[in-house]
Amino acid sequence: MSVNVASEAVSMIEQQKDIGLIIANIDMAHIDSHSFLNALLHKEISLILISPAINTKEASDLLTKTACFFLKKPISENDINNMWQHVVSKKSQALEKISIAEQQEKVTDNSALNKIEAFRETIKRQETRQSSLLGKQRPFINIFTTPETYQKRKIITNDETEKKREEERKLESNIGRRCYIWTHERHLRFLAAIFILGDKKCRPKAILKIMNDPNLSHRQVSSHLQKYKSQVQRINDILPKYECRSRDKTCVYPPDYKYPFNVSDLAKNLIQSNTLWHSLRKKKSSSSSISECNATVETPKFHLGGKLDLSNHSDFCNILNKPSMKVHSVPSATSKNPSFIIPPSTNSGLRSNNPPLLSGIPSSVGASSSSFETSMNQLDLDSIHIPDSYVPQSDLFNIEDGYFLPDEMDQMDWVLPVENYSHHANNMSQMDWSPSTENHVLPETNTNQMARVSSGENPVGIVSSEASYEIIPETHTNQMDWSFSEECFRLLEDTTQVGSDNVVPFGANDDVPIDDLISFDPDVNGEYDLDAYSIPHATMEDHDQSLGVNLGSTSQQPYMMESYGYHNVEAANPREAMEGVDGFDDIDLESMVWVDEMMSNIAHDI
DNA sequence: AGAGGAATAT
């Protein structure tokens, strides 16, 4: 909001309560600038003052009282770009004010410079974080550099030496840093541990014991577990919302259905989908354009195709003899929904170098009896009963003309910019399973009027009668999302070619030890013919029949049929996808060392 | 004392 007269601004400040930042010319017409400043003295509003020339004394005086920053005319673009930093993190600003006030007791005549120095430090910290995240340095803004600040730096008081030591301590630990502890491999171990332990026993200490990672502390596992659990919760909260937004209404749901995903069955699904992803990736790399660099690109090891029967192993036998899992509200014991998702695409089955994080969460694998309980006697991850998700999974990845971002959902950065691929390829993105904004389907029932705003060919936003949603800006669409563009995928493929030295070739560091432990074959009996899922059921009765149940669909709203979105997978049958791949059926005993370690740990625990 | 877990800090 802009006003021409200062008095207008003052009354606006009085009335409006959500003002976060004021940018004002120091030379105000019709009003004494000091009375203007008094008006916001006790408000928590950041103030940036603009002046044609900066009088140092006056500036320092004002900075002490109210202003948080001074800009000298003419204002550069850089200045504008950095303004946001004055409004974010009110809390830290407040803290800073306190610490500055304390300093003022000792250095009274330099208070303004203190403030600038402190602010500078704040920005520096932010820069550090951003650059570590982005993997590159950004130019640091110079506007704060004055001879005085440099002079000030040389005066080292006891206070400051203490501060410095504190800083060093913080640098040694990982406080405030992105430190990629939870690599893909570690996370998979973590998930495996959770799966093995089960919901009730998956405590930090036990997990750590199974993971057997000397570089991890109990607390780190604890923290990771906390986050993991919160994400499970998030999924359980969010999935029902997808369901009601779904265009695919072929499912008929019990009125009281839930999403009883628990911590360990989700872990199982995630491990499984990761394994499948890697296997398909391997297939792709051996058959498509990447094949020319096959000789140098080491592909991950897998043991798909055979299950590792550990039922006779004395340790595992005990471990796996845990109580049977109860499952709530299973709509269908014979649902044909596959337990994984292949992202739809125009000409390629695998589009991302990131494993499918959300995939596999909805699963009904192996539910073949009318009983919803089972007990495990072998490490057969397919035999566990996981309830149907009720979510037509393909819809999670459908792209429509209209997108909708539910209020309660943030846009998640669960995939990485291509430029940082080499750095992050094995890390991060483990926890954020929510599909990005683009995958949100506009609910049919939504009465909110939506309009798409375009600039040329590029959508720039969505305007609704209630709110407007910004479409992910270009920098975000460059991320390795399931929905990323064809161009982006090509770029990705290019950058993963061997010879690009800032990029780790795919596979070089991607081996997943957990695969050595668990052999998945999601389609060991050839039952999951993905093509079959793209054929719509003719009638609801057919649908019910195929599910082997009658869920009383006649009493429900008859929904339109939509096809599933499993298109263009190179081999529809994952089993086929694996045929002909060397070492496919082997179980490499030498690579099972970790399994042995894990098992002996478990034995010790027992 | 030390684990676990929520909350909060960085």
Add this chain to the structure above:
DNA sequence: CATATTCCTC
């Protein structure tokens, strides 16, 4: 957001 730390209970 990812990770570290604190605080409190058991």
